[in-house]
Amino acid sequence: MKIEIFPDQELLISQVASDILRAMRERPRFNFAPTGGSTPLPLYQALTPHLRNGEQYHHVHYYTQDEVPFHPFENDKGAIYQLLQRHLFEPARVPDERIHALNGSNYSQADQQIKAAGGLDLLLLGLGSDGHIAANLPGTSFDSEARRIAVDRTNPRLIAALANEVGSKQRVPDAYFSLGIKTLMQAKKILLLVTGEKKAAILKQVLEGPLTEAIPASILRLHPACTVFADSNAAQLLNERYPR
Numbered sequence: 001m002k003i004e005i006f007p008d009q010e011l012l013i014s015q016v017a018s019d020i021l022r023a024m025r026e027r028p029r030f031n032f033a034p035t036g037g038s039t040p041l042p043l044y045q046a047l048t049p050h051l052r053n054g055e056q057y058h059h060v061h062y063y064t065q066d067e068v069p070f071h072p073f074e075n076d077k078g079a080i081y082q083l084l085q086r087h088l089f090e091p092a093r094v095p096d097e098r099i100h101a102l103n104g105s106n107y108s109q110a111d112q113q114i115k116a117a118g119g120l121d122l123l124l125l126g127l128g129s130d131g132h133i134a135a136n137l138p139g140t141s142f143d144s145e146a147r148r149i150a151v152d153r154t155n156p157r158l159i160a161a162l163a164n165e166v167g168s169k170q171r172v173p174d175a176y177f178s179l180g181i182k183t184l185m186q187a188k189k190i191l192l193l194v195t196g197e198k199k200a201a202i203l204k205q206v207l208e209g210p211l212t213e214a215i216p217a218s219i220l221r222l223h224p225a226c227t228v229f230a231d232s233n234a235a236q237l238l239n240e241r242y243p244r
Contacts, residue, residue, distance in 0.1 A: 001220060002227040003207070003242045005235045009042065009195050012231050016191060017046040023122055023189065025056050030121050031114070033063045033179075034088055035134070036080040037126040039193050044088040051092035062089065063100045063120060066135035066178040068165045074104030074148075074173060079165040102146070107177045110146035114183070123187035127194045131202050131215035135178035138214050144180030151175055181219060190226040192217070197233040204237040 006012035020043075024030045034040065051057045062084075069078035077085075081101045089099055100117075102110055114120060125133050136144065137158075151174055152158055162176070163169045184190070194203050206217045207228070220226045235242065 001207075001223065003238075004227060004229050005232060005238075005242060006229070007232050009231050012193075012195065012229050013042050013046055016043055016193065016229050017050075019191070020047065020122065020124075021050055021057070024060050027121060028059060029118065030060045031063060031117055031119065032060055033065050033120050033123045033187065034084060035065060035124050035126045035193075036083050039126045039195055040124060041087050043124075043193070044091075048088065048091040051094070060094075061098045061100060061117065062094060063114060064102045065123075065125075065184070066176065067102045068135075068162055068176045069104065069173045070166050070171045071173045074175060077101055077103060078173075078176075079167075102177050102179065104148065104175075104177060107146050107148055110179060111183055120187040121189065123184055123190045125184070125190060125192045125217075125220075127192060127199055127202060127206065127217055129198065129202055131206060131217045133181070133192075133217045133220070134184060135176055136181050136184075136216045138216060140181055140213060140216050142181050142185075142213055142216075142219050145183050146177070146179045148175045148177055181216060185219060185223055187223075188225065190220060190223055192220060192226065192228045194228065194230040194234040196231070197236060199234045200237045203228075203230060203234050208239060 064080055064084060067078045067080045069076060130138050132138065159169065159172055162172045166172060205215050209215060211218045211221065
């Protein structure tokens with residue numbers, strides 16, 4: 001694993017965008033798995049003019065990592081797709097045939113379909129405050145594959161988080177979907193974006209704590225081509241051995 005620390009988010013985004021665009025130009029077909037959440041939105045804003053106007057990026061296929069459907073429509077595009085559609089797919093004018101959205105109708109075939117397409121060339125991840133990646137929450141097996149995850153309605157924090165995704169408690173689904181940790185670790189290259197002081201404690205656990213399923217992102221330390229991009233606020237608790 002490689003760690004890159006930047007003094008501010010603007011410089012971080014500029015470097016990550018440059019790295020992604022360069023990687024996309026290196027293959028005749030490029031399979032990219034973007035992430036939801038708020039952290040990558042400035043990155044998508046930086047990428048979309050290039051993706052929209054450059055023919056050299058028209059071979060890129062996009063794979064969503066997880067999905068939170070709107071109750072009761074498990075087989076339809078949900079909140080994660082809508083966020084990516086609004087901030088990446090639509091402004092970049094990506095046609096539907098190059099978007100492969102995970103949902104209730106295809107999750108059981110997702111791993112096989114990704115493998116048949118040549119695997120994920122680049123996986124972009126955010127870091128949850130509890131160490132989750134995609135929708136793999138603490139306790140998820142490192143051997144997990146794409147699956148349907150039943151919603152635990154006795155967990156108020158989970159219900160609140162899902163309600164925030166879909167807009168209201170009434171729209172919280174009975175289940176959500178995610179590529180598994182085993183699937184994510186098979187990506188050829190992984191970029192983990194971490195910004196802001198609220199992520200400082202969990203980033204320290206991910207990089208310096210035990211390798212454990214209680215912190216799903218800790219497994220990324222074993223990936224041969226994973227780079228962590230962190231701003232100085234997120235990196236403030238890290239051991240001084242990391243270059244700044």
